[in-house]
Amino acid sequence: MLELIYETHATTTDNEAGIATGWLPGELSELGREQARELGERRGDVDVVFSSDLGRALETVEYAFLDHDVPVFLDWRLRECDYGDLNGATVAELEAVRARYVDTPFPNGESYHDVLARTDSFVRDVKRRWDGKRVCVVAHSANRWAFESLAGGTPLARLVTEPFQWQPGWEFRL
Numbered sequence: 001m002l003e004l005i006y007e008t009h010a011t012t013t014d015n016e017a018g019i020a021t022g023w024l025p026g027e028l029s030e031l032g033r034e035q036a037r038e039l040g041e042r043r044g045d046v047d048v049v050f051s052s053d054l055g056r057a058l059e060t061v062e063y064a065f066l067d068h069d070v071p072v073f074l075d076w077r078l079r080e081c082d083y084g085d086l087n088g089a090t091v092a093e094l095e096a097v098r099a100r101y102v103d104t105p106f107p108n109g110e111s112y113h114d115v116l117a118r119t120d121s122f123v124r125d126v127k128r129r130w131d132g133k134r135v136c137v138v139a140h141s142a143n144r145w146a147f148e149s150l151a152g153g154t155p156l157a158r159l160v161t162e163p164f165q166w167q168p169g170w171e172f173r174l
Helices: 013-017 030-042 055-065 091-101 112-130 141-152
Strands: 003-008 048-051 072-074 134-139 170-173
Touching: 003 141, 030 055, 048 055, 048 112, 055 072, 055 134, 112 141, 134 141, 141 170
Parallel strands: 003 134, 048 072, 048 134
Antiparallel strands: 003 170
């Protein structure tokens, strides 16, 4: 069994401005940099860290684990949902239409089921090498929904309509 600790990337300037960054890189705000340092203190006992390759996740990992002796790997499969034409739209614009794109891709983007498939592929690969270990993943909201669906069977259609409530990590057994 894989013990997977999921952490959302720290707060970005886009988060503070109400922007849904999507596949754009984003950058941490001052609050985000402090949250990232706290993440490192909170999760210093993990065996390995995997991160999305998008800028805001990379920056979170850099602040969190720079002084830790833990391997860090980047994986594109941990990217946020590609909102296509809505990358960089306001959060309000995205929330108004998000439920339409569980199975159908965003225009010029992907669906939340596409994210689920990417995340499932990631989990299968990580289990082969890191089964029985504490694995920390730093990624995005769509990946958390995918982990929740994979671990507990919660339908994505329900997860994507629930309001986001930040917390200091989620733990999954896969």
